[in-house]
Amino acid sequence: MTAKKTTIKDIANEAGVSIALVSFVMSNQTRDPDERIYKVNEETSRRILEIARRLNYHPNNAARTLRQGKTNTIGVILSDISNKFFADIARCIEDRAYKYDYTVIFGSTDENADKLENLVKVLVDKGIDGLIIVPCAGSERFIASVAESRMPLVLMDRNIGGVDVSSVVLDNRSAMLQAVSTLVENGCTHIEMVGYDMCLSNVLEREEGYRQAMEHLGLGDHVAVHRIDFRNIESQVRSVIGSAVARGVEAFVFGTNTLTISGLKALDELEVSVPEQVRVVGFDDSEAFELYRTSVTYISQPIEQFGQESFDLLMKHIRNRDMQSMTVTLKPQIVEGKSSSKI
Amino acid sequence: MTAKKTTIKDIANEAGVSIALVSFVMSNQTRDPDERIYKVNEETSRRILEIARRLNYHPNNAARTLRQGKTNTIGVILSDISNKFFADIARCIEDRAYKYDYTVIFGSTDENADKLENLVKVLVDKGIDGLIIVPCAGSERFIASVAESRMPLVLMDRNIGGVDVSSVVLDNRSAMLQAVSTLVENGCTHIEMVGYDMCLSNVLEREEGYRQAMEHLGLGDHVAVHRIDFRNIESQVRSVIGSAVARGVEAFVFGTNTLTISGLKALDELEVSVPEQVRVVGFDDSEAFELYRTSVTYISQPIEQFGQESFDLLMKHIRNRDMQSMTVTLKPQIVEGKSSSKI
DNA sequence: ATTTCATGATAAAGCGCTTCCTCAAACAGC
DNA sequence: GCTGTTTGAGGAAGCGCTTTATCATGAAAT
Numbered sequence: 128m129t130a131k132k133t134t135i136k137d138i139a140n141e142a143g144v145s146i147a148l149v150s151f152v153m154s155n156q157t158r159d160p161d162e163r164i165y166k167v168n169e170e171t172s173r174r175i176l177e178i179a180r181r182l183n184y185h186p187n188n189a190a191r192t193l194r195q196g197k198t199n200t201i202g203v204i205l206s207d208i209s210n211k212f213f214a215d216i217a218r219c220i221e222d223r224a225y226k227y228d229y230t231v232i233f234g235s236t237d238e239n240a241d242k243l244e245n246l247v248k249v250l251v252d253k254g255i256d257g258l259i260i261v262p263c264a265g266s267e268r269f270i271a272s273v274a275e276s277r278m279p280l281v282l283m284d285r286n287i288g289g290v291d292v293s294s295v296v297l298d299n300r301s302a303m304l305q306a307v308s309t310l311v312e313n314g315c316t317h318i319e320m321v322g323y324d325m326c327l328s329n330v331l332e333r334e335e336g337y338r339q340a341m342e343h344l345g346l347g348d349h350v351a352v353h354r355i356d357f358r359n360i361e362s363q364v365r366s367v368i369g370s371a372v373a374r375g376v377e378a379f380v381f382g383t384n385t386l387t388i389s390g391l392k393a394l395d396e397l398e399v400s401v402p403e404q405v406r407v408v409g410f411d412d413s414e415a416f417e418l419y420r421t422s423v424t425y426i427s428q429p430i431e432q433f434g435q436e437s438f439d440l441l442m443k444h445i446r447n448r449d450m451q452s453m454t455v456t457l458k459p460q461i462v463e464g465k466s467s468s469k470i
Numbered sequence: 471m472t473a474k475k476t477t478i479k480d481i482a483n484e485a486g487v488s489i490a491l492v493s494f495v496m497s498n499q500t501r502d503p504d505e506r507i508y509k510v511n512e513e514t515s516r517r518i519l520e521i522a523r524r525l526n527y528h529p530n531n532a533a534r535t536l537r538q539g540k541t542n543t544i545g546v547i548l549s550d551i552s553n554k555f556f557a558d559i560a561r562c563i564e565d566r567a568y569k570y571d572y573t574v575i576f577g578s579t580d581e582n583a584d585k586l587e588n589l590v591k592v593l594v595d596k597g598i599d600g601l602i603i604v605p606c607a608g609s610e611r612f613i614a615s616v617a618e619s620r621m622p623l624v625l626m627d628r629n630i631g632g633v634d635v636s637s638v639v640l641d642n643r644s645a646m647l648q649a650v651s652t653l654v655e656n657g658c659t660h661i662e663m664v665g666y667d668m669c670l671s672n673v674l675e676r677e678e679g680y681r682q683a684m685e686h687l688g689l690g691d692h693v694a695v696h697r698i699d700f701r702n703i704e705s706q707v708r709s710v711i712g713s714a715v716a717r718g719v720e721a722f723v724f725g726t727n728t729l730t731i732s733g734l735k736a737l738d739e740l741e742v743s744v745p746e747q748v749r750v751v752g753f754d755d756s757e758a759f760e761l762y763r764t765s766v767t768y769i770s771q772p773i774e775q776f777g778q779e780s781f782d783l784l785m786k787h788i789r790n791r792d793m794q795s796m797t798v799t800l801k802p803q804i805v806e807g808k809s810s811s812k813i
Numbered sequence: 814a815t816t817t818c819a820t821g822a823t824a825a826a827g828c829g830c831t832t833c834c835t836c837a838a839a840c841a842g843c
Numbered sequence: 844g845c846t847g848t849t850t851g852a853g854g855a856a857g858c859g860c861t862t863t864a865t866c867a868t869g870a871a872a873t
Contacts, residue, residue, distance in 0.1 A: 185591075185594070185595050186595070187536070187597070188595055188596050188597050189532050189533075189535035189536040189541070189597055190532075190536050192532035192535075193530070193532040193533050193536050198532070200596075207561065208551070208557055208560055208561050208564065209554070209557045209558045209560070209561040211552070211554065211557075214551055214552045214554075214557040215552045217551055217552070217576075218550065218551050218552040218578060221551065221576065221577065221578060222578075225577075230575055230592065230593075230596060231575070231576075232573055232574070232575055233560075233564065233574075233576060234564065234568075235561060235564060235565075248528075249573070250573075251528070252528050252529070252531055253531050253543075253573060254530070254531050254532055388757050388761065391761055392760060392761060395761070413757065413758070414731050414756065414757075414758050415756070415757050415758035415761045415762075417735060418731065418734055418735060418738070418758045418761065418762050419758075419761050419762070419763075420762075420763040
């Protein structure tokens, strides 16, 4: 394959032209043919390209980057790339970036603000052109400083208040309204929510959405939110669900995919049958939902749109550094399985 | 944050020393203190470091790369990062790389050899120091050429024959022996396998392993392998399982996580109860397995080891370009649920 | 015959960093 | 007082590329 790295110089020598000319031919190659400002003799150009191919020339990225101050690489910082939700988004971003000749570097924070900070620093040092970040609790100040540094930046999944930065988020209130409404339509009134105990916009909005929906539907008296520490999900979910069931709860709404899975497991262990004894609406997609003894009703997030919109928005910021920041809000959709239905 | 990019030169000016000295101080920083070959005055060194911090200096990666011909970046090419198995491995590699100050760029092939080739080319152009690849069918020749190019390379999950290249793979025969043995111990004799119709070492070895296990246990007459086209999994699995059930099959062994999920869904749709009517052993972990109406027995791959060993092996190749290639074979473990048991 | 001008090409600077080589000074041994 | 050695530091080349400013050349215009 690559024997001994051909450079622009080798081609220039071989063709008997200057390296400048080779450079022009090479970059005009990728450029829109219309806007070629610089005229190169057709035949010379062909000859250079031919030699480049014969010598298996590949431009040196580091040199180009050094010169242009652009890496054509973006960083994407997620909570955890092994979480299906983020993995799916990662995949969409990867595909989209590939089309635009961008390379993506992923990082996982595990909801740890220090790690997030560190990852950003590493990536910035690498010279990335822009960043997509899923912020975690405690990273607000740092992210504000990144935004101020004029590094093109898009937040995803979660927003942070008081900072002028673009973001792509879900309409979490609508999600919860759909979840609660569906359950109410199926005759539930004692609907409780299981969410995280985190100070994140999406978490708070889902909780808020649940409350609003309950009140809106005249069930304000039955509002009950259980906040789970994400470092100890399984056991907390089990105890919360246990006592709720004992109190005669009719339905649960879960705030994320992980919570849904844990909740279903807990219900299994407690030998509570779904939907006969307790009805359930989950969040996010999971291959487990279809396979569960009764298919799970869940709020489906538009994964592809998350990936696309985040990437596109970041591109806009990279191309126009003075662009106003904006927030894109995506609509969720409820997918009805049997876990929320009456019988 | 970064106001107007401090360079080594700014520091040199500020400190009244040469840029060379600054460079030394900076690189000695990261180096093992013992092997400092070059002596710098303690006080000067401290002063330079102080100024660097004050000016918020961050070395320019492109310049360093251009100079050293090293990017401290590796490429990892998987089938699909949104597949749980690969996402988990990706996560392990990410973590390990982070520790070693390496950055990882991921790519997904979707089992498409052209895409693999393209990804490799893009990454090589980026100047990566090494590659971990999950090869796909049809990419053998190309991968051989990559190996010949002396690019540090490790194959993962699957091997390719006749090429001198390092790899980290599963002991697939052992996996299948465990799967079949468990079922036999639970009284099954009509055990059929559902695998992919692909010319990949892991696929073939699992099939082979199944055959050997069956013969070894005196069930050679009952050997039946169903090969599924991965582009059309759901429908094929359903029809294969339907007819096998009609023929009175006692158990299925699946070759991958996706096949297992599809298989369980199909059994649900056919209203075949597991394990009462048909017993099942799956492959790979899935959050769905615990949640399934009867917990699923499955072959568990040592994900963390996959990540770690691949990365470590690649590091060795990067550090010692003349290292002999080697194959690391990891042991699977069967996790017994109820789907394979007698009652 | 002279000026103008489009065309095609080049020279050279320099992006920020590493590293080899040179060099000054101080101090040792003789 | 001379040579040799250690210690601390600087000079400068150059990695491969982009890009600006400049320059030949021949054809068209005057």
